[in-house]
Amino acid sequence: MLNIIVLAKQVPDTHNVGSEAMTPEGTVNRAALPTVFNPEDLNALEQAIRLKEQHPGSRITMLTMGLPKAAEVLREGIYRGADEGILLTDRALGGADTLATSYSLAQAIRKIGKVDIILCGRQAIDGDTAQVGPQVAEKLGLPQITYTEEILECDENHIRCRRHIDGGVETVEAPMPILVTVNGSAAPCRTRNVKRIMANKRKEFTVWGAADIEADPQQIGKAGSPTNVKAVKSIVFKAKETKTLTDSDEDINSLVRELIESNTI
């Protein structure tokens, strides 16, 4: 039986972001954007559900930090196979960089108590930093396995994973408890389960604020964030002298000749 925590994030759909989504201070106005379940967190959830299937009696707790609306990912996770959800939300936690975020998450995990494995996506699509997983592991003094593609074996005492590395793969073994970040190349997450939807439509989540996790005010939100955004700009492409051609045979033939004659191609 394993105590499993899945860290999930509700993220803006970064494929559809306009400049109107930025506040004058250079932070993102998340409330103004369509949101999605961070894709790699779904890969992590799938690994969690598989562990639960192999170890009956295990519990999957989803933990997310964000606006109250972020509870949507908890519900989605429960529809797919998680047992319960904890929403960490508080104005005092806002404006956090990855370090302040990981401190807050680590405090919440401490409050949850006994944990065997923490699973999360390798990175979130709004920042692409891949920092929160390892930063949480360090705060909790746990070993980590990042870029995991598959959990090959796992029990109360040890875990064996196949992970992506630059130019290849490796198989690693580590003791439990541990934090594992899951790569997008891992198995996709199963879809919602109808019975679970019916049973959990009105399920209530645990909601914690900064005081509940006994957070040090100096380590959360903006105060706890070493990084500052100095400036943000939308990029204006430099104007270049551009030749515009049609798709006619003449235009393309003359371009190809020009490039060949100048030894460009």
Added chain:
Amino acid sequence: MNNVYVYIEIGEGNKVADVSLELLTKGRKLASELGAALECICIGSELEGIEKQLFPYGVDCVHKFDDPRLFPYTSLPHTSAVVNLFKEEQPQICLMGATVIGRDLGPRVSSALHSGLTADCTQLEIDDFEMKVKQGDEFVTKHYEKQLMQIRPAFGGSIIATIVNPEHRPQMATVRDGVMKKEILSADYKGEVINHEVGKYIPETDYVVKVLDRHVEAAKHNLKGANIVVAGGYGVGSKEGFDLLRELAHELHAELGASRAAVDAGWVEHDRQIGQTGVTVRPKVYIACGISGAIQHIAGMKESGIIISINNDPSAPINQIADYNICGNIEEVVPKLIKYYKANSK
């Protein structure tokens, strides 16, 4: 003390990764601007002589941690070596590759030292910085001299953000392979080597993760070093559309690349993605087919010599940095390029 540090990534056969040499080149410039020394950290096994690969890039000091258990890389021992060395040395800047290793190690080090870390920077500069800080009950403007400006595209690439960490050291940043240029400073540059006593920095309890099995293959393509790149985006429309681009690339002895949208659509292999979260290329010729030109893509190809954009949308952002815009559909224009290349190159 307070110098600029680069974490050196060491591959099979103790070959230093290109990204580390690129960071040394950038680190040398930053160090000189700050009047500081450039130091680097080598953690691995049988590191005898590795400094010879590093000194030409202007390294003043190589810190070595040599133990058979330190290769291949595992998170905890490397973290302890870096963290405990940094507690003694108090660097002002630390650079790492935005590789699997750098992105595994960097966050742990920053978490342990409570220092700011910015991922995937595309530019690093030294500049002054002013920030309003609260003193007692009022806000005052505080001036910080010679800070590291960490510049990166953010938020899916729609903006460029400049990040600073004025109150915490070291200022940490990761940079992807190929983003900075590597340049030898002087073939006979000489620095110092310090062989650290590994047990003093790394507790035995850190060696808990075992690498059982490891397969590393050389890259399947040479996108990074290609003279000509044919790249496709979402506008290519299908996997079959990419077959046309492969044919053009084959004719031109070019490498095939793609935008994130095309990779996400499953039309082309992930390792061919060009852009901030993929490969950075600087070819002589870049042929962009059906690529609209999101910032995150532009970041990975804007230094190409000649840019040719094929797009049926005249207002595509990429057209503004292109040298030639061919207004038309991929399935018509690409076969014509192939045809006229064959006809003219004989």
